[in-house]
Amino acid sequence: MLPMSIGEAYDYEVPDHLGVTMGQFVKVPFGPREVTGVVWGEAVNSKVAANRIKAVQECLPVSPLPAESREFVDWVSHYTMQRPGRVLRMCMNVPEALYPKAPRTGYRRTGAAVDKMTPARRRVLEVLEGRVARTTAEISDIAGVSSSVIKGLADKGVLEPVSLPAEETIPVPDAEHPGFDLSDAQQNAADIFRARVQADDFSALLLEGVTGSGKTEVYFEAIAECLRQGRQALVLLPEIALSSQWLSRFEARFGVKPVEWHSDLGQGNRRRNWRAVIEGEAKVVVGARSALFLPFASLGLVVVDEEHEASFKQDEGVPYNARDMAVVRARIGKFPVILASATPSLETLTNAEMGRYQHIRLASRFGVAVLPAVELVDLKEHRPGAQRWISEPLRLAVEETLKSGQQAMLFLNRRGYAPLTLCDTCGHRLQCPHCSAWLVEHRMLRKLQCHHCGFSSPLPKECPECQDEDSFKACGPGIERLAEEAELLFPDANIAMIASDTLSGPKAAAEFVEAMTEGQINLLIGTQIVAKGYHFPALTLVGVVDADLGLAGGDLRASERTYQLLSQVAGRAGRAEHPGKVILQSYIPEHPVMEALVQQDAAAFFNSERQSRESAAMPPFGRLAALVLSSPDPESVFSFAKNLSRIAPHGDQFLIMGPAPAPLSMIRGRHRYRFLVKTAKNVQIQKLIGQWLKGIKVPSNVRMQIDIDPYNFM
CATH class of the missing domain: 3.40.50.300 (P-loop containing nucleotide triphosphate hydrolases)
Structure with a gap:
């Protein structure tokens, strides 16, 4: 098997001297180049002419791909209707790991005397006390000396070169290490x-x-x-x-x-x-x-x-x-x-x-911690005011929390400064040139950005539609705009803003956790990235600025996702001895999601969601698959979509819907059409799609993506 998007398995002759085993990583010729693949099985009655079969060139010095991994590749390939080589590529996406790393050279003391001791030489010898061996880089780093000092000691016979393992040993977790006290x-x-x-x-x-x-x-x-x-x-x-x-x-x-x-x-x-x-x-x-x-x-x-x-x-x-x-x-x-x-x-x-x-x-929190109380603020009654998003009840709660020396969090699941920028004169909206999506203003970075393809540009001086200057206005809040409001309302607070584009990696995350734990931050403003598993004992108030945000859009799982996200966010409050409080700002407080959160009745919400899905035969009580067609040429993809529609099968146990422009009809310059295949639970959806597409030739400028069990309906 080759980690490629074409073909299934390829036949090669195995020279007797190689001793190939199943799962072995091998180097083989493929056209004019050499590629690395995996021995998948023995070919029986090969359809390739004997004079055209090429030979395996080399077995690579690494353990074979385990049989369980090979079976998993085959299973995932069949289920997702993807070429097995594409799945295999995910198993072997670090090509250099297939070859052992060359041994490292280190130095250790020989016991010979030093003719002239200097502070730098003394530090080197102290690092190598007990005939321990280290690399030049390690010695230089620990002793704070240049490599020339080490080389000089080696030239005088005080240090001798030794061969070290190619890589540091992976530490082994200790199962018997003292664990946590469990309830x-x-x-x-x-x-x-x-x-x-x-x-x-x-x-x-x-x-x-x-x-x-x-x-x-x-x-x-x-x-x-x-x-x-x-x-x-x-x-x-x-x-x-x-x-x-x-x-x-x-x-x-x-x-x-x-x-x-x-x-x-x-x-x-x-x-x-x-x-x-x-x-x-x-x-x-x-x-x-x-x-x-x-x-x-x-x-x-x-x-x-x-x-x-x-x-x-x-x-x-x-x-x-x-x-x-x-x-x-x-x-x-x-x-x-x-x-x-x-x-x-x-x-x-x-x-x-x-x-x-x-x-x-x-069913309960560990130790003395209890679940936080949840309150709803009806934004129809407590309007924050023009260009404001923090209601009076939430403002008072934050003030009280900060005065008591505790931490508060304002949650808004929207990055940037504003989700929409439009001309105040003619109403022109700034849109991504490559996607059917609005550009999001990131004021801290001084640019507009598309969150789908990454396109960015500075805010234009004049409107491209009416040429009016300085006429663009931000509409709606992102967390940058919310932070701006929080600075006005809580001038003495130590505010931090956390989103996926501000928390750049593990080191930044660790620094953020340390700052929260040590109390250097007392007002946290964040997106969903702060809802996932963080434990801050002093965080006692969570304010959800727009609890309705995830309910729009008609997504199959919109209510479920909103409930899960808000439950996780609410769960950041009151995780230690101090009781927590959650305030949800909503224009639709009567929504089942809001009622379930306030009553902390997950079972009632999921029973309601279950009934809704079951009555519509939607997952998990039915099956879905999506076929997304895309092309830089709108005419090509539309024509191919119509052709597929004409030959689509019909039946009592399934329904093929489409083609229709995808909700995001263009991404990265590619125009998109979508089919949705809905079947009863007992229908083999892969077989149905396979029969529908059998013999179909996809145009060279059209891409067809099959998604079994789709989660993203954009």
């Missing part, structure tokens, strides 16, 4: 998890616990048991690059940090970590969704934390939901998978109710 409920859950790991068989478990109930500490005990069994464990987090608190808690429990896998890793660390995974040296990996495709030598547990998060769904490339694929990976490997959340998805809750998943609940 009775936590201990019962941990006992169940340990038993499931010991059973050495597939099981799916839903760990549902209110925010602050200690779900992380509970599944840590499952990881500890997995380590005792000599297996590897994987934890998937929705925002791993920003989860500094989680990493600190892991280190407190196991004595060392886990191996990380996410997009912010440097190439050197990616190479080391990938190789450590396939060699079995990485015992615990914490990562983003892509970590699921790492080639684990002996995986024995997968945990999906915040399993409800939409960020586990990949829309680009191979569309897949890491939560669902984690269950598949566990079934293939015959080990447990734990799905953890305070607000589980309706799909997961339904699986638990049907007995497919074991449902474990933590």
Whole structure:
């Protein structure tokens, strides 16, 4: 199998001297170039003429891709209707890791005397006390000397060169390291998890616990048991690059940090970590969704934390939901998978109710902490005023919180200064030239930006429509504008603004956590990035500025996502001994989402949502797939969409809707049309789509993306 978007598997001859095994990474010729692939199986009755079959050139010096990984690639390929080579590419996306790194050269003391001692030389010898060996870079860094000092000592025979391992050893987490004190409920859950790991068989478990109930500490005990069994464990987090608190808690429990896998890793660390995974040296990996495709030598547990998060769904490339694929990976490997959340998805809750998943609940917060009180502010009655967004009840609550020495948070899930900029003279709206989306003003950066393609430009001096100068006006608030208002209302507050574009990586996240923990910030203004797992003991007030924001747009999961997000945000308040309070500002306080949040009745909300979905035969009670067609040429994509529509099948158990322009009809200069395929639960949707598209030739300037179980309807 080659990690390419064309073809299935290719036939090659294996020279006798190579001794190829299944899963072996090999170098093979492909046209005029050499490519790296994986031995997938033995060809029986090859259709390629013997004189055209080329030979495998080289076996690469790395462990084979495990059989479980190969089976997983095949399964994901079939389910998502993507070429297996595209899925394989996600397993081997660090090409340099396929070759061992050259050994490092270090130095150690020989015992020879130094003819002339200097302070710099003395520091070098102290660093190498006890005949320890270190690299030149390490010695220079610790001793604070230049490499010439080290070279001079080596030339005089005081130091001798030695060969060191190519890379630093991956630290092994200690399962017996002193753990956290668990409550009775936590201990019962941990006992169940340990038993499931010991059973050495597939099981799916839903760990549902209110925010602050200690779900992380509970599944840590499952990881500890997995380590005792000599297996590897994987934890998937929705925002791993920003989860500094989680990493600190892991280190407190196991004595060392886990191996990380996410997009912010440097190439050197990616190479080391990938190789450590396939060699079995990485015992615990914490990562983003892509970590699921790492080639684990002996995986024995997968945990999906915040399993409800939409960020586990990949829309680009191979569309897949890491939560669902984690269950598949566990079934293939015959080990447990734990799905953890305070607000589980309706799909997961339904699986638990049907007995497919074991449902474990933590109904109260850990220790003395209690759930915060939730209040609604009806914005029809408490209007903030022109160009203002903080109502009087929320303003008074923030003032009271700050006076008491506690921390407050204002939540608005919208980046930038304003979501829309228009001409006050003629009404012209500034739109992205490459997308059917408005440009968002980022005043701190002094530019307009498209949040879909990344296009940016300065705010024009004059309107391109009416040529009036200085006529553009910001409409609506983003967090930058909210921070501007907060500075006016709370001049003495220490304000910090946190969003995905202001928190640039793990280091920035750690600095933010430290500032909050030490009280350097007492008024936090943030987007959804601050709703995911942070624990700030002094944060006692959360004000949601626009609780209605996620309810618009007609998305299938709009109400569910809004409920989950606001529940998670509310859960940041009152997580220690100080009671918390949440204020939701809303124009529709009678909405079921708002009522459920105030009454803290998740069951009532999800029962209502379940009935709505079931009556419409929508997931999880029916199936959906999306076909998105795109092209730089609007005529080509429209014509192809019409042709597909003409040959679309009809039946009682399914409905094909479209083609229609996608809600975002242009992204990155590509015009988009969409079909939605809706079927009954028992229909094989992949088979239906495959029969529909059989023999269809997609024009060269048109791209067709099939998304099974879509989450993004834009």
